[in-house]
Amino acid sequence: MNSRINSTLVKPTINLGFIVKRAGVLSLIQDEGRYGAFNLGLTNGGPIDKLAFHWANRLCSNELNVSAIEVSVGGFAIIAQVDTVIAVTGAKMPLTINGQVKELWRSYEVKAGDLIELGYTNVGVRSYFAVAGGFDITPSFGSSATVCREGIGGLKGTKLAVNDILACAVTTKAKLIKLAKQDQPKYCNEVLLRIIPSYQHHHFSPQQKKLFFSSEYKVGKSCDRMGYRLAGQKISCDIEGILSEGICHGAVQIPNDGQPIVLLNDRQTIGGYPKIGSVISIDTAKLGQLAQGGKIRFEAISMEKARKLILRDLKLFNQTQVISLNVYF
Amino acid sequence: MSPELRIEIAGENALIIYFAEQANAEVAAKVQQAQLLIRKTMSNDIIDLIPSYTSMLVVFDLLKVNHQQVANQLRMLLKNLQIYHDTQGALIELPVYYAIESGPDLNVIAKHANLPVEQIITIHQQQEYRVYAIGFAPGFAYLGEVDERIAMPRLSTPRMKVPKGAVAIADRQTAIYPSTSPGGWNIIGQCPVEMFTANKIPTMPVQVGDRVKFKAICKEQFFALGGVLGTTYE
Numbered sequence: 001m002n003s004r005i006n007s008t009l010v011k012p013t014i015n016l017g018f019i020v021k022r023a024g025v026l027s028l029i030q031d032e033g034r035y036g037a038f039n040l041g042l043t044n045g046g047p048i049d050k051l052a053f054h055w056a057n058r059l060c061s062n063e064l065n066v067s068a069i070e071v072s073v074g075g076f077a078i079i080a081q082v083d084t085v086i087a088v089t090g091a092k093m094p095l096t097i098n099g100q101v102k103e104l105w106r107s108y109e110v111k112a113g114d115l116i117e118l119g120y121t122n123v124g125v126r127s128y129f130a131v132a133g134g135f136d137i138t139p140s141f142g143s144s145a146t147v148c149r150e151g152i153g154g155l156k157g158t159k160l161a162v163n164d165i166l167a168c169a170v171t172t173k174a175k176l177i178k179l180a181k182q183d184q185p186k187y188c189n190e191v192l193l194r195i196i197p198s199y200q201h202h203h204f205s206p207q208q209k210k211l212f213f214s215s216e217y218k219v220g221k222s223c224d225r226m227g228y229r230l231a232g233q234k235i236s237c238d239i240e241g242i243l244s245e246g247i248c249h250g251a252v253q254i255p256n257d258g259q260p261i262v263l264l265n266d267r268q269t270i271g272g273y274p275k276i277g278s279v280i281s282i283d284t285a286k287l288g289q290l291a292q293g294g295k296i297r298f299e300a301i302s303m304e305k306a307r308k309l310i311l312r313d314l315k316l317f318n319q320t321q322v323i324s325l326n327v328y329f
Numbered sequence: 330m331s332p333e334l335r336i337e338i339a340g341e342n343a344l345i346i347y348f349a350e351q352a353n354a355e356v357a358a359k360v361q362q363a364q365l366l367i368r369k370t371m372s373n374d375i376i377d378l379i380p381s382y383t384s385m386l387v388v389f390d391l392l393k394v395n396h397q398q399v400a401n402q403l404r405m406l407l408k409n410l411q412i413y414h415d416t417q418g419a420l421i422e423l424p425v426y427y428a429i430e431s432g433p434d435l436n437v438i439a440k441h442a443n444l445p446v447e448q449i450i451t452i453h454q455q456q457e458y459r460v461y462a463i464g465f466a467p468g469f470a471y472l473g474e475v476d477e478r479i480a481m482p483r484l485s486t487p488r489m490k491v492p493k494g495a496v497a498i499a500d501r502q503t504a505i506y507p508s509t510s511p512g513g514w515n516i517i518g519q520c521p522v523e524m525f526t527a528n529k530i531p532t533m534p535v536q537v538g539d540r541v542k543f544k545a546i547c548k549e550q551f552f553a554l555g556g557v558l559g560t561t562y563e
Contacts, residue, residue: 036376036377039364040525041465197338199339243384245386246343250340251339270381271464303338303396310391311391
């Protein structure tokens with residue numbers, strides 16, 4: 001790659017694709033996430049709502065892990081510079097193309113010059129904007145996932161900004177498809193988080209566990225891609241801290257103030273607070289669609305049950321039929 | 330298998346191996362040895378590993394294996410985990426410009442330790458440290474253990490900005506800030522060596538389990554090695 005940059009014989013490639021007109025609250029390039037770099041202190045990143053991300057790519061007939069844009073809260077606008085196909089899934093953000101109202105959960109042809117806008121969300125927090133073939137982003141440590149805290153991924157390790165150009169391929173005669181209404185994930189303001197008791201769970205007394213699993217929590221004001229701080233019944237642990245250890249996705253940390261924190265994609269890789277268990281990924285995706293004030297309950301499940309649920313959801317995703325909207329093929 | 334070794338559930342696709350209760354050099358070497366073994370023999374099923382003080386998080390591919398299979402494989406693999414002398418981790422020497430202008434907390438530590446500043450600097454160099462963990466930020470290596478005489482609790486209010494390369498102490502740990510960031514450790518000097526370079530192989534000069542020694546350099550050497558004196562904001 002360096003030789004190409006240094007060479008004077010090759011003309012620089014003019015990258016075309018989309019140009020950001022309004023960046024919105026927090027819009028990030030994400031692929032499935034960064035794996036294999038934990039030993040350098042790098043976290044995963046990747047889409048908070050993996051199911052919606054996968055659907056966005058599938059509706060563009062993409063490999064499921066290619067780069068798309070995660071738009072949090074909304075206020076995003078982008079102009080196509082090439083003819084291609086797009087799809088938006090996830091949180092209910094009003095979508096327009098050249099001012100015309102369009103549906104989420106389906107693919108559309110766009111032409112160079114078209115303006116695509118995503119308004120502010122009505123329900124849910126994150127939506128996914130995918131393009132046929134995915135955005136062409138140079139990976140860092142094997143992934144394009146943007147982790148702002150680390151300054152890694154995306155175009156330059158930061159959230160998208162006005163005038164950023166996101167390269168992609170030109171696509172014509174594309175397959176246009178949609179996901180039937182009844183197959184679309186529903187977002188609401190209440191989520192049940194299924195949790196595998198793990199890590200230091202034996203340091204929480206049966207009474208404390210009972211409190212934890214019978215209480216309702218609310219999403220606090222500090223909720224971001226690193227983790228969701230919850231507010232509600234205090235939980236106490238019989239130890240104050242532990243030697244820092246690896247934190248997996250979904251781990252629920254109970255710091256000294258007794259208020260749980262569910263750790264998500266951009267979490268620190270190691271930490272020293274006791275953890276009561278880990279929320280399964282199907283449910284962290286739903287949690288990540290909650291805004292401040294969203295209601296949460298926890299339910300304990302076994303590792304075997306968790307595995308069954310995950311494999312069942314995967315099968316369901318693969319078996320769900322999409323509706324074809326054109327007859328090119 | 331050492332009697333203390335435990336394998337426990339962490340999450341839907343993760344197990345955690347506990348090698349011991351207390352961190353020390355021998356345990357760090359064990360963690361590193363186990364990491365090498367797992368990477369070598371289980372790479373098909375393993376997505377990533379997080380080695381730390383006394384543990385290792387093992388993230389596996391749920392579509393290929395279940396947690397019992399992984400736990401069994403790990404038990405078999407680590408049954409005869411032996412620490413050979415030549416796998417005890419590389420010894421890396423890192424230069425440090427120790428001075429009041431690069432180490433604004435030297436005086437505080439000296440007062441706390443009731444020792445002259447020069448001796449704080451000497452004691453910090455005498456120890457051979459182990460890389461116990463890497464985390465907090467990309468390239469941030471936790472090194473232990475700092476001589477008890479110069480151990481120092483974290484600042485009660487973390488600084489908004491600690492310069493890149495700052496060498497610092499928190500309790501019995503020491504570290505080098507790989508990039509400018511907020512931080513609450515006590516700064517005693519500055520290291521001109523890059524601790525994290527995204528587009529370089531290796532990305533970091535050290536890995537978990539390696540040994541580190543610090544060596545004092547003068548201001549001229551610090552600049553010659555590419556060091557840039559940072560400013561610290563309270």
